[in-house]
Amino acid sequence: TLIINQELEKGDLYVRQLRARAPIINDPLLTNYINQIGNRLVKQAQTVRPPIHFYLISKNDINAFAYFAANVV
Numbered sequence: 241t242l243i244i245n246q247e248l249e250k251g252d253l254y255v256r257q258l259r260a261r262a263p264i265i266n267d268p269l270l271t272n273y274i275n276q277i278g279n280r281l282v283k284q285a286q287t288v289r290p291p292i293h294f295y296l297i298s299k300n301d302i303n304a305f306a307y308f309a310a311n312v313v
Contacts, residue, residue, distance in 0.1 A: 248308075248309045250309065251308040251309020254311060255293070258295065264297055265296040271294075293309075295311065
C-alpha cells in the first residue's frame, strides 16, 4: 500500500510522462465535456474522493484507464 505522498508523486510523474509521449487534447469544449461526464460518475461512486483529473489523448483506440493520484486518461 502506498502512502498518499507516494501516490501523488507517482501520479505527477505519470502525467509528466504522458504529456511528453501522448498527444493530449487541449480543446476547451472537449475537456469541459469529459470533465462533466467524469464528475457525474464520481458523484455516484461511494469510495471515490475528488479531485479527479481527466485527460483526453488523441488515439484511435477506444479505451480509458485510471492511474495513481486520481488521473483518468
